[in-house]
Amino acid sequence: MQDPFDLTAGWLQEHLLIPLLYETGLMNWEDVSYGWALFAVYGAVQVAVTFAVCLPLEHWRPVERWPDSKAVWVDALYTVLSRVGILPFVTYVVFYRAQVWANGILADHGWVPPTLERLFPFLMGQQVLTFVVYAIILDFAEYWRHRLSHQFRWWWALHSLHHAQRQMTFWSDDRNHLLDDVIAFVWFGVIALLIGVPPLQFPLLVLVLRFLESLSHANVRLSFGWLGDRLLISPRFHRAHHGVRAAGQRSCNYGAVFPWWDMMFGTADFGRDYVQTGDPSGEEALATGTYVQQQWAGFRRFLRSFRRRPATRTGRVARGV
Amino acid sequence: MRRLISLFLLLILLGAAPRVAQAGGGIAFVINSAGASVSVVDMATKQEVRRIPVLREPHHLMLSPDGKSLLVGDTVGNEMLFLDPATGALQKRMPCADPYQLGFSPDGKFLVVNGLARNQVDVYDAATMTLVKRFPVAKTPSHLDFSPDSKRVFVSLQDTDRLIAFDLTNMTVLWDKPVGKTPAGVLWHDGMILVADMGTDHLAKVDPKDGRVVAEIKTGRGAHNLFVSPDRKIIWVNNRAGGTTVSLDAKTLQPIRTYKIPGGPDDIAFAPDGKLWITRRWAEKVAILDPATGEYDTVNVGRSPHGIFLNPNAPSPTPLASR
Numbered sequence: 001m002q003d004p005f006d007l008t009a010g011w012l013q014e015h016l017l018i019p020l021l022y023e024t025g026l027m028n029w030e031d032v033s034y035g036w037a038l039f040a041v042y043g044a045v046q047v048a049v050t051f052a053v054c055l056p057l058e059h060w061r062p063v064e065r066w067p068d069s070k071a072v073w074v075d076a077l078y079t080v081l082s083r084v085g086i087l088p089f090v091t092y093v094v095f096y097r098a099q100v101w102a103n104g105i106l107a108d109h110g111w112v113p114p115t116l117e118r119l120f121p122f123l124m125g126q127q128v129l130t131f132v133v134y135a136i137i138l139d140f141a142e143y144w145r146h147r148l149s150h151q152f153r154w155w156w157a158l159h160s161l162h163h164a165q166r167q168m169t170f171w172s173d174d175r176n177h178l179l180d181d182v183i184a185f186v187w188f189g190v191i192a193l194l195i196g197v198p199p200l201q202f203p204l205l206v207l208v209l210r211f212l213e214s215l216s217h218a219n220v221r222l223s224f225g226w227l228g229d230r231l232l233i234s235p236r237f238h239r240a241h242h243g244v245r246a247a248g249q250r251s252c253n254y255g256a257v258f259p260w261w262d263m264m265f266g267t268a269d270f271g272r273d274y275v276q277t278g279d280p281s282g283e284e285a286l287a288t289g290t291y292v293q294q295q296w297a298g299f300r301r302f303l304r305s306f307r308r309r310p311a312t313r314t315g316r317v318a319r320g321v
Numbered sequence: 322m323r324r325l326i327s328l329f330l331l332l333i334l335l336g337a338a339p340r341v342a343q344a345g346g347g348i349a350f351v352i353n354s355a356g357a358s359v360s361v362v363d364m365a366t367k368q369e370v371r372r373i374p375v376l377r378e379p380h381h382l383m384l385s386p387d388g389k390s391l392l393v394g395d396t397v398g399n400e401m402l403f404l405d406p407a408t409g410a411l412q413k414r415m416p417c418a419d420p421y422q423l424g425f426s427p428d429g430k431f432l433v434v435n436g437l438a439r440n441q442v443d444v445y446d447a448a449t450m451t452l453v454k455r456f457p458v459a460k461t462p463s464h465l466d467f468s469p470d471s472k473r474v475f476v477s478l479q480d481t482d483r484l485i486a487f488d489l490t491n492m493t494v495l496w497d498k499p500v501g502k503t504p505a506g507v508l509w510h511d512g513m514i515l516v517a518d519m520g521t522d523h524l525a526k527v528d529p530k531d532g533r534v535v536a537e538i539k540t541g542r543g544a545h546n547l548f549v550s551p552d553r554k555i556i557w558v559n560n561r562a563g564g565t566t567v568s569l570d571a572k573t574l575q576p577i578r579t580y581k582i583p584g585g586p587d588d589i590a591f592a593p594d595g596k597l598w599i600t601r602r603w604a605e606k607v608a609i610l611d612p613a614t615g616e617y618d619t620v621n622v623g624r625s626p627h628g629i630f631l632n633p634n635a636p637s638p639t640p641l642a643s644r
Contacts (some may be wrong), residue, residue, distance in 0.1 A: 002605050002621060003624065006605055006624050007604070007605065009603070010584060010585075010602075010603030010604055010605070011603075013585070013603045014564065014584060014585060014603055018543070018561065018562050018585070019562065021562075022481035022520070022542055022543055025502060025520055027502070027503045027519045027561070027562070028461070028479050028480045028503045028519075028520070029518045030519070030543075030561065034355075034357070034602070034603060034625065038355065071422065101419075101438055101439055103397070103399045103419075104399055104418035104419040104420070104436060104438065104439040106399070107400070107416045107417060107418040107419070115376055115377075115398070117376060118376070153558050185629040238546060261636065
């Protein structure tokens with residue numbers, strides 16, 4: 001059966017991108033543009049599905065109601081840029097090519113870079129099973145990236161933009177500082193080199209994972225029950241991570257899709273109920289500024305983080321960098 | 322007794338006859354670049370029978386000089402797969418850096434592999450598959466073709482608008498010259514080299530002695546790839562931006578006919594019945610074009626079909642998975 005997403009990407013490529021590239025003398029980008037089109041179509045579907053599911057949920061049982069939701073719209077912009085624009089472009093143009101280049105060096109030495117399918121040949125052709133294994137490994141790596149982003153002062157300065165939102169909704173998943181995104185890409189790139197992540201092989205399943213990550217940020221009173229919350233991260237579980245008291249270095253519930261790593265490494269907190277979100281230590285622009293103001297405020301905070309840190313009376317590191 | 326034996330043999334032959342006819346259905350191998358697989362298509366029924374999974378992102382394929390192996394370059398997977406061209410069964414895998422476009426020299430001595438992402442052209446000893454020489458190049462070596470005497474290979478450097486020539490006897494660079502915007506397909510023809518300039522609407526006719534462009538042949542927007550027919554009378558050109566396939570008279574290089582093939586026409590393979598099997602990169606399809614009528618059938622394959630190889634003498638493929 002023909003894949004409707006692929007055909008949509010093909011249509012975009014043929015009727016929009018190729019004519020544009022041809023007229024602008026950029027036909028050497030024609031392969032890249034198709035990769036971008038594929039990512040962008042899947043990204044657009046991700047956004048549409050997330051919107052269609054999460055919006056009714058947020059209206060049905062909201063944790064909070066706000067008189068003015070202006071701050072939420074900036075998060076929507078982050079989502080569109082990330083899933084339809086920047087993310088697909090960076091993934092395909094930078095990450096993918098770098099992976100080919102680096103793996104080629106290894107191949108020169110007679111060594112095919114490791115992939116899960118090579119290590120476990122029974123996975124070859126088993127799309128769903130392979131994806132599940134990849135998803136678990138990547139989620140594990142993501143847990144540690146996220147946890148470390150709360151530990152280092154300079155990294156938290158960047159990541160605090162994600163936590164500054166007091167009106168957290170399903171749009172907030174992609175609200176990140178660009179430098180934080182770059183670090184995430186490099187992190188992901190290293191993992192990809194180690195296990196050979198194939199970005200285009202499992203687009204539908206990636207869509208499901210990204211949906212779960214968006215849902216976990218939703219402004220909805222939703223738990224998956226005692227057992228469910230221990231299998232998949234629910235909005236209730238992840239909201240605790242975004243709580244005012246959890247901002248910074250003493251946070252909990254760092255997981256993205258599976259809560260297992262938090263349970264394994266002692267950072268899970270299933271006890272907190274639907275808490276208020278935000279980061280009181282950050283300046284207001286991080287919470288309610290425009291996209292550019294947020295990025296700039298995050299960058300300033302990042303630079304300030306390298307200054308000598310003031311010691312508090314309790315000896316704890318001050319978070320308000 | 323002799324009659325009985327004759328009758329017995331006749332019965333065997335009669336019984337075998339339909340099987341022989343069925344066995345000669347033929348296989349088309351189609352590489353799904355963005356689908357990490359090779360489609361195995363029954364040429365008789367024009368149906369995809371199964372897919373051979375590969376690691377990451379294959380692009381091109383080439384029959385070995387002895388006809389015993391079909392080499393598939395998994396570019397992103399950094400390995401070369403050797404398939405049985407009669408069945409699609411995997412014979413072996415070999416580590417290989419960034420194998421994009423590949424080709425055997427006409428004398429079968431060398432295998433040349435373009436590393437598009439790693440900006441290198443590798444020359445392998447075809448008999449031992451050991452690397453003889455690596456030529457670092459400016460950027461994005463894309464397509465290639467050889468001189469008939471196997472002494473030279475010509476490679477388009479897509480992002481630099483240049484064509485580079487290598488001497489395979491001394492393993493040196495002969496020349497490196499501009500040939501037009503975004504050169505892709507390369508074809509030795511009648512003592513000259515034809516290069517499809519994808520950023521333009523024409524082929525560049527290049528003198529192999531010095532790389533000088535001596536003429537331009539208009540074909541259509543985004544001239545991407547070109548192939549000579551088995552009888553060497555027609556040159557077929559796929560135009561990427563125009564979505565057309567154009568036939569040129571091989572002697573005069575004048576256009577004969579333009580066929581509308583939407584969906585990014587790319588590689589072509591020629592069937593014994595005179596039809597052209599054309600991969601359509603963005604349509605998940607192969608077009609089987611009848612040049613006489615201009616009509617085409619379609620075969621559904623995987624995502625981003627690219628390289629294609631026909632083995633009309635192979636038995637009809639079986640639906641068993643090939644690993």
